[in-house]
Amino acid sequence: MSEDACPNCKKLEAQLANVLAELQDIKARLGLNSTTSHQPPSQDKPWTPKSERQKTGRSSGAQPGHKGKTLKMVEHPDEVVTLPVTGHCGCGQAWDTVTVSDELARQVLDLPEIRLHAVEYRAQVKICPTCHRREQAAFPAHVPGQVQYGPQIHGLAVFLNTVHFVPLKRTAHILQAICGASLSDGTIALSLNVAAERLAAFETELKTALLKEPVLHADETGSKVNGTLAWMHVVSCRQLTLYGHHEQRGYAALKDMDVLPRFQGTLMHDAWNSYFQLSAQHALCNAHLLREWRNLDEVHGQTWAGELRSAMQLVYHENKAGTLTAEGRAAFLGTFDALVQAGLDANPAAEPIAGQRGRAKQTRGRNLALRCQRHRDKVLRFLHDKQVPFDNNQAERDIRMACVKRKVSGGFRSAEGGMSFCRIRSYTSTLHKQGMNIWQGLVSIFRNDVLMPNFSH
Template sequence: MNETPCPNCERLEARIRELEEQIAALLKRLQELEGRQAKTSHTSNQPPSQDKPWQPKSERQKTGRSSGAQPDHPGTTLKMSAHPDHTVHLPVTGHCGCGQVWGDVPVETQVTRQVHDLPAWQLQVTEYRADVKICPGCHHRQRAPFPTHVTGQVQYGQQVHALTVYLNVAHFVPLERTSEILQALCRARPSDGTIALNLNLAADRLQDFESHLRTALTQQPVLHADETGSRVNGKLQWMHVVSCAQLTFYGQHARRGRAALEDMKILPKYKGILVHDAWSSYFKLPAQHALCGAHLLRELRGLAEHHGQVWAGDLREALRTVYHELKAGTLSPEARTAFERRFDELLEEGLLANPAAPPVPGRR
């Protein structure tokens, strides 16, 4: 017996399928939005400056020991100086309880204490007086030359210049606050223009050093590269860094990608191992590539905590465990082999849990 299809049933089934597709799309979108809302610098590549102001999570493993210096820590103590700059003699005066005058008693020994402090800061003004002579024969006027570093009638000296550059560059103190610090310490208040001039002079004098630094970095077997957003005159630019254990190069640039790397003149010709955060511009370089472990731990934490992917949490714990064992020198060859096998297994689980999405026309 043939059953006649019910037009209403077919429409109902089509509508149900349509609603199921919409629900699936909405659930996927909801998951993406929840993951984006929960994203921090501890679960992704988001910079710490965009985090919400609560206590960050630490990657350190608990050891059960109390905070502060440990029993086997050598510690540091302020030590007596063998060559004090000033000595203050403190004589014994007055009378002993028996009536003896202490001034008539010879000194048996001395007990010393030292105070390490800064001297009172104040500007020292050096005045240069150049002789001027007039030749009695031809009446030519001749002045003695000033030192090369004395270019103005009144100026700050090299120590003040160096301190302003140090505060502004090494400690990121703004120009106005740098002036305020100097005024509080030594009653000198250089203007913003003077500090800016000091920065330009320092940059000019470091050109040879910068060239040597570039050369030294390209000769290192392993380099680390990263970049972060930086505001310059209210506009977004990028602070790039290339470093190894002993050397660090900073480069400010308006671009984040290839153009900045070309201008820094380090990475485009580097052939060693480059550790980075998987930013696409780095993969276009001729170096051998290694992904930053700290960034991997953040991404794995985000996948485990916000997307429920168990393999990511297991891989994160395996990476942290092998790192701490390697750092402590307790990683055995057998444990290393077991970790590598487990690493491959967890990567396979990750690939199965996250199949490649089919390409969508018109979308990257």
């Protein structure tokens, strides 16, 4: 082959190598599932294992000592139906003439008839006989119009739509079928707006309380507004939840929520780059790392990832059980560093491609090893700070309901609707975490006497 053809051969070889790398990446992506990536379990094949938990040997279901829930009889029933003994005994004695010696009771617990309860307010009008001045009694503040629905109907509409993600039309159908209330989509939307407005003070106190927490969790997921991609964000802890809705996924959304830019504690997240712009201390979710290490080990055959995954699982369980010694911790840290270096050696840096601008694309294995090396202190923070958890499951549990909302009733008709939903959902989630009654809380909003959760736990 002529010398002039050699540059073309090298160019073809480089192109072929690039195509083969892309093909390998595509194959790897096709093999991903929830155990080896961030893919949600709903997209897994039915036979894919679902859990990272270690087998305990115990049978499934409730364990010995578990406090069960049994339907019990009420002490004071609302209605008593006496069932008399009638007829005659075999000897001919009429049962009507025999004194009752005992009664056996059984109860049926059911809902009463559900219908609208109409209360009519009649404001008296009087005319002074001396000066003929006309005076009228004032109507209550919650009765501004000629006819309106009460706080329980509005609370139920919000409960169905925001807590259980029932779409507006189906919410209207349910209310019509159950209690004969003919609410329009607009009336339900108005209820949501009123609830959001009256929860403004709650949200202000919630943000103040979150800033006092030592550890917060953060996550985000896609959310449509009129078919356009937007983002729902969550900042939470064990007792408090704040949701936010924004057209962007990055720092602008965090700034708009006005919590994390001011937070000085430890923030647990999944290594999304926008979080690293914050001044808080950082801790990374190790559940994400376990899945990525598993993928490298099982799909790409990189044993260093499998060994590191096993070592991390072992030290996590020992640390959780309180059996991890100082020597064991030091040994694990040495193992961690050695295996991460092995990952870098197994995935050498890709050379820049001639004529291609920007940095050369690195392999999945190298990027993961680099992340573990660069953010070593954040990955292992749970070993040195007892307040920091191992994973970001708190935020993922809180954001999961937004995914259910997206699947069940789609997106929002407006950005304002998304923000109203998030504020109401922040309220109901916080009530639920603190064991308070969500229904009573929603009704209290429309009585203009909002039931507040505990912000000083």
